[in-house]
Amino acid sequence: MKFFHISDLHIGKQLHHYSLKEEQEHILNTIIDLAKREGPDAVLMAGDIYDSGVPSAEAVGLFDSFLTRLSRTMPEMWILVIAGNHDSGKRISFASDILAKHRICIAGLPPMEEGEFLKKVVLEDAWGRVNFYLLPFTKPSHLRKFKKEPFSSYQEAVEFLLEREQVEREERNVILSHQFYTSSGRKPEQSDSETISVGGIEQVDISLLKDFDYGALGHIHKPQNIGGHVRYCGTPLAYSVSEAEQAKTVTMVTLEGKGEEPDIRELPLMPLRRVRKLKGRLHEILEMAQGSIVEDYVSITLTDEIEAYEPMEQLKEIYHRILELGVDNKRTREVTDIFLEEVEDMNPLTAFLGFFREMRGRDMTEGERALTEKVVLRCTEESGEGEYETDLY
Ligand SMILES: [Mn+2]
Structure with missing residues (x-):
């Protein structure tokens, strides 16, 4: 099972008042070319598709064209998308039922009431099933219908959602998520273009992802593994001066049998302008x-x-x-x-x-x-x- 892991496209973003439309168009085309070359079974987009919850018509057009062309070029390939903290969960899941027929699965909002669960896509290969869980950006307030006393932290909220899922431990499991994950309190290396969190309430410990063979994370803009097989793939473009020297990449993951070390590679992305x-x-x-x-x-x-x-x-x-x-x-x-x-x-x-x-x-x-x-x-x-x-x- 081979898949691409990308995140934080931030379509519509400006860099110090310069529109990045041409740069974004160019880098999305590069990602389509890489998909053609490598032939992954799926492309995972781990949140912050747009830079804003109310993206401009131009930004929506750009993502629309990317999604359409990616799907047309590789009709057998799945495209899995979750909302990030910059996206509007409601808007992004527009037409998701129809899109699912084209193997495009978009999760905008987490489960909000009894009977609702995370969206899950199951793919198969020679080693059996791989379950992809889509956990869109979740705030404690999303879950208020479940409990009288509100969840006091993001950690509790995510823990609650994951515990409700019957994750099949004998099979291979992958999760897409866009929370601020830390590893025993150790924070990932941040850049100036992420939304800064104040205090510790947004932190979620990666130990919650122990049942997953790969954690495809979004939110942090510098590519990095944060322990085990949990990884931030980073943005496809530099979105602040602090990212000037960062190499931007597409993460390509190959999973073989259960328990085997996943093969994680970085495919370099060359921007139109540095x-x-x-x-x-x-x-x-x-x-x-x-x-x-x-x-x-x-x-x-x-x-x-x-x-x-x-x-x-x-x-x-x-x-x-x-x-x-x-x-x-x-x-x-x-x-x-x-x-x-x-x-x-x-x-x-x-x-x-x-x-x-x-x-x-x-x-x-x-x-x-x-x-x-x-x-x-x-x-x-x-x-x-x-x-x-x-x-x-
Ligand atoms: Mn982001």
């Missing part, structure tokens, strides 16, 4: 501009001690997609030190207004400021930090 971090003096950065790099997404840090006049103007002439421009020299390091000291004594509103000015190169409009004041007030009230004087100018 995300790069460039650091150096202005003249060095300008000299680096050879070949395709000028079309790449670049995050530039200038290290000149004598700062150039309007460097952005010169850089823009050559680099077409500049994500951000920073300076790292003696002056900025000193400023940062002083600023850090100052900011500790500032009230949150002043600190944020300063941050906004620094990032956007202008002061807030009255409307923006009023909104920020409201937010800061609410946050400080809720966190018990007390009230702050808001009339600051």
